[in-house]
Amino acid sequence: MVTMKRQPVLAAAVGALAVSLALAPGAAADPTLVTGGSAADVINNFQAEGYLVQINWTNGFDVKPLNTCWVTGVNNPGNFKPGGPVAATVYVDVQCPNHEW
Secondary structure (H helix, E strand, O other): OOOOOHHHHHHHHHHHHHHHHHHOOOOOOOOOOOOOOOHHHHHHHHHHHOOEEEEEEOOOOOOOOHHHOEEEEEEOOOOOOOOOOOOOEEEEEEEOOOOOO
């Protein structure tokens, strides 16, 4: 039986655990946003790790080479890892320059 005095302590402990789990770094196999490279570099890295990659063109055009574009986000909706029973697909948000100048 939880008394009234213990409820705030219990709530604080549960809250601290939830925060620590939310802030904990993901597993090493989780897709992470690779910075400092082009969209082509990021996509090639995911494919080398075994992920299937789908591109979301955020500015609506896919007429530019991926090496001139950059990644604005990565999503792995099922948090699947390569080599598992389900294909591990990541969705990479790609933005490219709109103008030639």
